Amino acid sequence: MSLKEQNAAERQQSPPVVLEYGYSHWTISSQGAADLYAAGARLWTKDSLRDIEQQLTEFKIRSSFAIRRIDGTIIYIKNPMYGVTEPIWKPIVEFRNYWRLVKSQPDGPPETYYCTYLIEWFNQIGTQFYGPIEGFEAVFQQIKKSWNNSATRQLLQDRIRALIHTSSDCQIIKVICFGLGDISVRPPSWWRIKNRELENPDRDTVMVEASMLQHCAALTIVDALRQYYLEKENSSGNTTIIRLLTQDPKYTEQTRECLRANGFEVVGPAGAGGFAEVDNETVVFSAFATAPIKQIIADLARPVLFIGSFPLEDFDIRMKPSPDAESPRTREMWKSYAKSDFPVAGEEIPSMASLHKLSICARNAKVD
Template structure:
């Protein structure tokens, strides 16, 4: 769109074109200005609020999310009043680069939202059902991890971090993100491809959850190390885990073996972060390190060596674990 302008004598000049002007350019510049001025991308109170909203999604006509500038936007709930919804809500985070560089595939009104409501279809999971004897399979995998040389090296490195200088760091909780569902079954395309292989090359279906088994075994190891430094009169070290992909069966198993399952919809676990926590995040979809930077300064972050949102990899208390997963 364009409009004519006038010179000082009131004569009409050529119209000024709006070429290059767009809601996305305006929004991305606004996001950059706010960020440079010190505005945080994430706040604990917002994460707690949206977690509570999604927990009540069946009775909520709309969801309310907060933009980076503090204004609110309301999103209609498509599952409002549905008795047996096949879609489950979860939080989708928009990290910094999506606010300023990569145009998001959302309406312009949501460009400056650092978190949105996304939906996951549950029909296949409900149809497939859980894996048989998954707790026994996990215990077997955990025993292999505990007996491995990699586990010994991991314990040695972690003990040095927590108490190597004889000044034991205070840890009150371990908060885990994205450890993986232990009841995940491989998709049909994987089965077709696997069946086409020779008998020697075929992998068992349980290989789809071996990574999740190891991640949870590592989390238990971290908890054991942290608890070994606690005095008899001290409070216990909590072990929390958040993964929106957890099935009900996985949650039951995790609670039996000592985990507290939090943040069912992908946000509440971040509100648990503080300066006395250890974060374990192998391959979470959320920009965990960016969120941490706004919320806390934990004792340690155990994470993949490289991630798509590795903005804060220069922090000295990051412990890369990508190479530790091979044993």
């Protein structure tokens, strides 16, 4: 056998070299996540949301946090604030939506690719040092008075009553708000510097007045429901208690106190527990969320009403998913809802903090 023939024979006997070109953790993970999702795996459960809320509430005494992944496995994340007496960092939940699992590669190690929530650390020292805006409670009452005298308030009240009357077989026992924003935190230094240079400076509350207005709208929603059920039940003798809950992990303590004084129950300080309150007898109000509110709810329940924003595009120009993007599951959910515009009086649009950009989705039928 010639040398050439011998080399050819050896090559035939040797196994081929298989390159792992394009074979990455992300490729495998994203396909696996898509398969799990298609098979019905839920990205969020009430139990896991309650659990992470409880863990973060106890962060001073926990050395690590247990994070549930969508395949049911658990990973553990070290707690840098463990044992710290006066932590300046507060842990809150950072949600990852469907598209971060299957299309847009997330940051972090491959072990986190199956995670729909992780831990974000929020530095509180500046907020604690500067304190709340002086007199923010009085401004909130001014905004509330102006809102109560507006035509938009009456339009919203009438719309809520009409929708509930149409869905008369549906019972509502709570209104839950997500991410309406803080109403007391001071504006950043750069804003204060520029504001002082203006001929007619704005008041410090200008950056939180939209949030104040959204909380006023929430009060109107629950008032409309309470009034409707009171009138309906006068003849039946029944009594419906409708709770008003709100969750925003960046609420300051001063904001929480103010909201409680105005009829809100403040829940989920870490940003997760409030979702476990959502059920089929709920109204959800989320104005311009920075979390996947709709996707989370699609895994948990079918609220009677959903009031929120619907971005025209689910991805930005860099193909990053928007925080509250739609998903196959939310698209399916909306088939059971009728959508209408949030009512705002035309002449009041400039003063209504973009409420006219919201929509109201009403469930078509009772859900057992």
